Amino acid sequence: MKILFLSLSLIGAAALVGCGKTETPAPAAPASETSAAPAPAVLPELKVAIDPTYEPFTFKTSDGKPTGFDVDIAEALCNEIKRKCVYVEQVWDSMIPGLQAKKYDVIISSMSITDDRKKVVDFTDKYYNTPSRIVVRTDTPFTDLNSLKGKSIGVLKGSTQEKYAMGDLKPVGVRVVPYEAQDQVYLDIKSGRLDGTVADSVEVTGGFLRKPEGQGYGFVGPVLNDVKYFGYGVGIALRQGETALRDELNAGIKAIRANGVYESISKKYFDFDVYGE
Amino acid sequence: MSGYYASILQGALLTVGVSLAALVFAVLLGLAGAAAKLSGRPVLVTLATVYTTLVRGVPELVLMLLIFYGGTIGLNNLLEALGSKATVDINPFAAGVLTIGFIYGAYMTETFRGAILSIPKGQMEAAWAFGMGRVRTFLRITAPQMVRYALPGFTNNWLVLIKATALISLIGLQEMTYLAKQASSATREPFTFFIFAAGLFLVYTSVSLWVLRKLERRFSMGVKRGRV
Amino acid sequence: MKWQIIFEPDTLALYGEGVVTTLTLLLSSLGVGAVLAVFFALALTSSLAPLRALVGAYTYVIRGTPLLIQVYLIYYGLAQLEWIQTRWNDVWPWTHFKDPFFCALLAFSLNTAGYTAEMLAGAIRETAAGEIEAAQAMGMSRFQAMRRIVLPSALRRTLPAYSNEVVMMLHSTSLASTVPAMLDVTAAASRIYSDFYLPFEAYLAAAAIYLCITFSLVGLFKLAERRFLGHLAPRRH
Numbered sequence: 001m002k003i004l005f006l007s008l009s010l011i012g013a014a015a016l017v018g019c020g021k022t023e024t025p026a027p028a029a030p031a032s033e034t035s036a037a038p039a040p041a042v043l044p045e046l047k048v049a050i051d052p053t054y055e056p057f058t059f060k061t062s063d064g065k066p067t068g069f070d071v072d073i074a075e076a077l078c079n080e081i082k083r084k085c086v087y088v089e090q091v092w093d094s095m096i097p098g099l100q101a102k103k104y105d106v107i108i109s110s111m112s113i114t115d116d117r118k119k120v121v122d123f124t125d126k127y128y129n130t131p132s133r134i135v136v137r138t139d140t141p142f143t144d145l146n147s148l149k150g151k152s153i154g155v156l157k158g159s160t161q162e163k164y165a166m167g168d169l170k171p172v173g174v175r176v177v178p179y180e181a182q183d184q185v186y187l188d189i190k191s192g193r194l195d196g197t198v199a200d201s202v203e204v205t206g207g208f209l210r211k212p213e214g215q216g217y218g219f220v221g222p223v224l225n226d227v228k229y230f231g232y233g234v235g236i237a238l239r240q241g242e243t244a245l246r247d248e249l250n251a252g253i254k255a256i257r258a259n260g261v262y263e264s265i266s267k268k269y270f271d272f273d274v275y276g277e
Numbered sequence: 278m279s280g281y282y283a284s285i286l287q288g289a290l291l292t293v294g295v296s297l298a299a300l301v302f303a304v305l306l307g308l309a310g311a312a313a314k315l316s317g318r319p320v321l322v323t324l325a326t327v328y329t330t331l332v333r334g335v336p337e338l339v340l341m342l343l344i345f346y347g348g349t350i351g352l353n354n355l356l357e358a359l360g361s362k363a364t365v366d367i368n369p370f371a372a373g374v375l376t377i378g379f380i381y382g383a384y385m386t387e388t389f390r391g392a393i394l395s396i397p398k399g400q401m402e403a404a405w406a407f408g409m410g411r412v413r414t415f416l417r418i419t420a421p422q423m424v425r426y427a428l429p430g431f432t433n434n435w436l437v438l439i440k441a442t443a444l445i446s447l448i449g450l451q452e453m454t455y456l457a458k459q460a461s462s463a464t465r466e467p468f469t470f471f472i473f474a475a476g477l478f479l480v481y482t483s484v485s486l487w488v489l490r491k492l493e494r495r496f497s498m499g500v501k502r503g504r505v
Numbered sequence: 506m507k508w509q510i511i512f513e514p515d516t517l518a519l520y521g522e523g524v525v526t527t528l529t530l531l532l533s534s535l536g537v538g539a540v541l542a543v544f545f546a547l548a549l550t551s552s553l554a555p556l557r558a559l560v561g562a563y564t565y566v567i568r569g570t571p572l573l574i575q576v577y578l579i580y581y582g583l584a585q586l587e588w589i590q591t592r593w594n595d596v597w598p599w600t601h602f603k604d605p606f607f608c609a610l611l612a613f614s615l616n617t618a619g620y621t622a623e624m625l626a627g628a629i630r631e632t633a634a635g636e637i638e639a640a641q642a643m644g645m646s647r648f649q650a651m652r653r654i655v656l657p658s659a660l661r662r663t664l665p666a667y668s669n670e671v672v673m674m675l676h677s678t679s680l681a682s683t684v685p686a687m688l689d690v691t692a693a694a695s696r697i698y699s700d701f702y703l704p705f706e707a708y709l710a711a712a713a714i715y716l717c718i719t720f721s722l723v724g725l726f727k728l729a730e731r732r733f734l735g736h737l738a739p740r741r742h
Contacts, residue, residue: 053462060459062280089449093699094346100702101349103366120702154685158699177686183462184581184685190465191584192593193603213465334719335712336676339691343712346704436568443571447683454573467581475570475578482569 046083047104048074051092053181056206056269057110069274072265073127073256074108080252091180093158096121099239106249107237110200112160114231122240124249126233129276131225132161135204136196138218145221149173151195154185161198164229169198183207189217198224202274233276281460282473288453289477295373295452296442300435302378307385314390325386332383338444340380345372345448373445381438388430393419395426425496432489436482443478453477511706516697523693524714530678530689533610535671538617545622547651550629560622567619572677575616580608580684605686613681617674624666628659661733668726672719679715690714
């Protein structure tokens with residue numbers, strides 16, 4: 001009896017102590033190495049929310065390290081404002097509620113600045129701007145949006161593309177299916193359940209079209225950047241009222257645009273200017 | 278590719294940790310609940326009955342989402358109302374352990390209550406006749422015998438608890454199921470990774486079953502079983 | 506707490522759709538699962554050892570792995586197999602695998618069949634020996650004894666445990682929210698949560714809906730037990 005209770009409590013204590021790690025550590029960028037070496041002071045943490053299913057902006061390597069354009073920009077900004085980036089993974093459609101629940105401080109995960117979102121969160125200035133496109137098989141006959149009638153199009157739940165699809169595609173008879181993560185959309189396109197998707201043009205190129213399963217798929221239809229659905233570019237979201245942090249981050253964005261860090265990060269992933277106009 | 282398998286194995290360790298921590302919590306709640314239900318005092322009995330009814334009436338997923346998303350906001354609002362600037366964050370591990378412990382505490386209450394009721398009353402009466410206090414009676418007489426009667430139900434509850442830990446992946450804890458899902462979407466090979474995760478669960482449940490069967494045999498030493 | 510948003514007609518309509526999906530899924534999975542369970546239970550108590558081993562392995566795997574992984578395997582995992590992909594556009598019955606409702610239904614049915622089969626098999630094994638001997642003395646074949654004596658009795662004795670299983674299935678249908686395009690009660694609550702940022706209200710409403718359905722189910726089973734198991738209840742006078 002005593003042995004049973006003792007062993008149960010030991011196991012429980014060991015479990016509680018040993019298994020508290022739930023957040024992925026920040027990737028070892030050169031910036032943090034140089035700042036860690038001489039300074040004995042511990043930098044205050046900045047909890048950054050990411051949805052790592054959005055290649056090439058936010059994704060994870062096979063050993064679980066967050067990587068991508070958004071993550072590198074986050075690291076550069078943290079370096080500028082002298083904080084330590086700690087990444088918290090979050091499903092896309094609970095990004096904003098999680099921010100409001102103070103689970104993290106900022107969202108740096110390709111979140112578009114829209115009027116709807118501005119009602120509940122604050123945004124910094126944009127740090128990139130790319131349009132969205134509809135992607136289906138290239139041999140699909142296409143004249144205008146009505147030619148997509150009856151097709152199944154997958155979108156990310158809670159995204160600007162979902163709003164567009166529900167607003168402009170559903171009324172013409174397209175079957176819009178919301179998914180929890182963008183890469184699950186690609187999984188179902190690959191298996192044949194979906195006919196296509198509406199997604200950010202750069203993301204779908206890097207995450208799907210350039211991969212073997214993307215063969216035979218391509219853009220159709222107009223370039224989608226209607227402000228009503230897609231907003232004014234991608235920025236960093238913060239809780240309303242955090243003006244100090246917002247000003248710091250805005251200054252940081254200006255700084256990395258000026259000193260060439262932004263360009264070097266951008267060249268790592270893209271061969272065009274992703275900042276947009 | 279092998280990096281994904283390694284991370285899923287690490288997630289398996291997390292699964293084991295969550296389930297054991299939740300078990301400790303569930304057992305404690307179960308003992309408290311059983312004691313409340315058997316005490317006879319109307320307030321305690323009603324409280325315990327409301328607890329078990331609520332828990333068995335609401336899906337685990339909904340409870341988990343409520344505690345994880347609602348709980349953090351609630352706690353933070355409370356702190357703000359009290360004037361503190363601190364922010365509390367219930368991380369997925371804690372939310373998972375709390376929820377699963379809370380839910381299975383209700384099932385353990387029923388198991389322990391049934392087990393205690395199965396012990397012949399004469400045993401406790403003899404202990405009181407000897408002048409043993411409540412605590413000593415419980416530790417020396419009730420608990421050892423209760424374990425034997427509770428083991429089948431306990432085994433059942435434990436196996437169901439292990440499987441419920443897969444649900445914590447839905448609130449973001451990076452255990453096996455979560456990592457298998459991410460790996461499968463990134464590599465476009467869901468079958469491979471989910472079979473792997475399913476296999477790991479099967480290993481875990483099989484080992485648990487083996488351990489608990491051994492325990493059952495040890496605690497049934499000396500008990501006469503009728504020949505069928 | 507902003508409860509007025511929950512009681513707006515749009516929100517209530519969303520929850521209503523969720524309730525319809527949940528109940529449809531629940532009743533269809535229970536139906537299919539129960540039929541499968543009878544066959545599996547007969548296999549588990551048969552005299553053919555290979556059949557027992559096969560179905561035994563099936564229930565072992567179903568009861569040893571989480572339902573969530575079973576759902577993912579059937580929805581995403583099967584879709585990865587080339588063999589299915591080449592067939593599911595034209596060949597029936599593989600066309601159904603494209604449909605999320607079918608995949609969820611299949612996963613839940615297989616799951617409940619596994620658990621119910623074990624319960625039923627246990628009840629069959631515990632049938633009073635005297636009743637079986639009497640059936641054999643009357644000259645009934647195995648099949649006739651099963652159909653007239655053993656199965657009706659076993660089905661009735663499984664009722665209390667089965668009521669637990671039905672409630673568990675109701676709770677499991679909340680996992681249908683993980684399948685894309687399935688809008689059950691939990692998915693409706695998640696939608697309200699992400700659209701209006703109201704975690705408490707959305708999930709409390711969902712919990713209340715589930716509680717109501719659970720109470721109704723438990724009440725129905727109590728009535729069923731009184732009718733079918735009255736002969737085993739303690740005397741009331």
